[in-house]
Amino acid sequence: MKLEEAIKSTKFKSEVHKAVLHILYTAWWLKSVGAKELKEFGLTHEQYNVLRILKGKHPEQMCVRDIASRMIEKSSNVPRIIDRLELKKLVKRNTSTVDKRETVITITQGGIALLTASTLVMDEKMMKQFVLSEEEAVTLNILLEKIREIE
Amino acid sequence: MKLEEAIKSTKFKSEVHKAVLHILYTAWWLKSVGAKELKEFGLTHEQYNVLRILKGKHPEQMCVRDIASRMIEKSSNVPRIIDRLELKKLVKRNTSTVDKRETVITITQGGIALLTASTLVMDEKMMKQFVLSEEEAVTLNILLEKIREIE
DNA sequence: TTTGTATAAATGTATATACACGTATTTATT
DNA sequence: AATAAATACGTGTATATACATTTATACAAA
Numbered sequence: 001m002k003l004e005e006a007i008k009s010t011k012f013k014s015e016v017h018k019a020v021l022h023i024l025y026t027a028w029w030l031k032s033v034g035a036k037e038l039k040e041f042g043l044t045h046e047q048y049n050v051l052r053i054l055k056g057k058h059p060e061q062m063c064v065r066d067i068a069s070r071m072i073e074k075s076s077n078v079p080r081i082i083d084r085l086e087l088k089k090l091v092k093r094n095t096s097t098v099d100k101r102e103t104v105i106t107i108t109q110g111g112i113a114l115l116t117a118s119t120l121v122m123d124e125k126m127m128k129q130f131v132l133s134e135e136e137a138v139t140l141n142i143l144l145e146k147i148r149e150i151e
Numbered sequence: 152m153k154l155e156e157a158i159k160s161t162k163f164k165s166e167v168h169k170a171v172l173h174i175l176y177t178a179w180w181l182k183s184v185g186a187k188e189l190k191e192f193g194l195t196h197e198q199y200n201v202l203r204i205l206k207g208k209h210p211e212q213m214c215v216r217d218i219a220s221r222m223i224e225k226s227s228n229v230p231r232i233i234d235r236l237e238l239k240k241l242v243k244r245n246t247s248t249v250d251k252r253e254t255v256i257t258i259t260q261g262g263i264a265l266l267t268a269s270t271l272v273m274d275e276k277m278m279k280q281f282v283l284s285e286e287e288a289v290t291l292n293i294l295l296e297k298i299r300e301i302e
Numbered sequence: 303t304t305t306g307t308a309t310a311a312a313t314g315t316a317t318a319t320a321c322a323c324g325t326a327t328t329t330a331t332t
Numbered sequence: 333a334a335t336a337a338a339t340a341c342g343t344g345t346a347t348a349t350a351c352a353t354t355t356a357t358a359c360a361a362a
Contacts, residue, residue, distance in 0.1 A: 008220055016278060016281055016288040021223060077320085131297055151280045215310070254311060254312090312353100315352085322343100
């Protein structure tokens with residue numbers, strides 16, 4: 001579906017203005033397509049993101065701050081996302097012995113299993129379905145980098 | 152700042168995979184840059200979006216469903232966004248005389264004034280600052296359209 | 303008319319976002 | 333060592349997201 005149909009809007013002030021709306025709409029679209037798959041595993045997008053970050057360092061532990069710095073949405077409230085993951089026994093919390101201010105988090109075996117299964121589905125149902133080629137993705141990445149360059 | 156720095160991640164499964172994360176990150180970045188400006192006017196991104204949609208049809212009224220279909224994030228809870236706009240006297244709610252199930256919304260003079268002022272700032276502080284050219288924006292729009300084309 | 307079904311909006315609930323603030327702990331400065 | 337400043341995390345609040353349910357109304361068929 002074209003952007004114009006999606007948000008029932010035909011006139012944009014400029015192509016740049018349209019691109020801004022387009023990025024916002026596409027992000028929403030990507031999130032909702034992904035969320036549909038993750039729901040099968042009882043995970044939200046943010047919980048999945050935290051699990052992926054933890055798995056990346058596993059078996060090392062990570063402190064909350066360290067996880068937060070790797071989140072896509074920087075204003076994510078990581079302690080609360082961890083609350084929910086802990087309730088489901090997907091991660092474990094401990095106070096750091098080195099710095100008692102820090103809480104260190106570890107992904108559990110259950111967390112790894114759930115992440116592996118959900119990533120398999122996510123890659124199959126999302127990544128592999130895109131018509132976009134690798135070359136086009138390179139261009140897209142360059143342009144997105146550029147929009148964040150501000151005068 | 153490069154994406155790699157922003158989310159402290161260097162290896163991506165592919166350029167397409169990176170592009171997906173990049174779109175999500177750029178959308179978050181755009182939203183937070185915009186939100187900072189809107190805060191001066193006591194508006195959230197979503198409230199601003201609803202006001203813009205209403206202004207587009209003004210002086211015609213719009214029903215809730217019609218507004219919802221024009222929202223960028225389709226799962227927005229429009230009645231509740233309108234609740235907040237109504238409290239601030241930026242919009243008015245009425246029951247439709249044609250179909251009593253419908254609630255019709257009108258933007259008030261105060262709403263128009265606030266929207267005009269905030270749009271001026273948004274265009275100045277955001278749109279005009281982008282380094283991206285119109286030609287690059289066209290390419291970006293084509294590529295974003297393409298990523299939503301699924302096999 | 304009555305019944306059933308569809309539709310529009312509002313409302314409820316869990317989670318997340320955005321941001322301010324509090325508390326404990328560490329590090330730096332005097 | 334004592335005090336100040338910075339840091340890490342948790343918590344509180346308003347708003348939003350995502351989705352299910354409820355209520356009122358419209359409309360078509362029995």
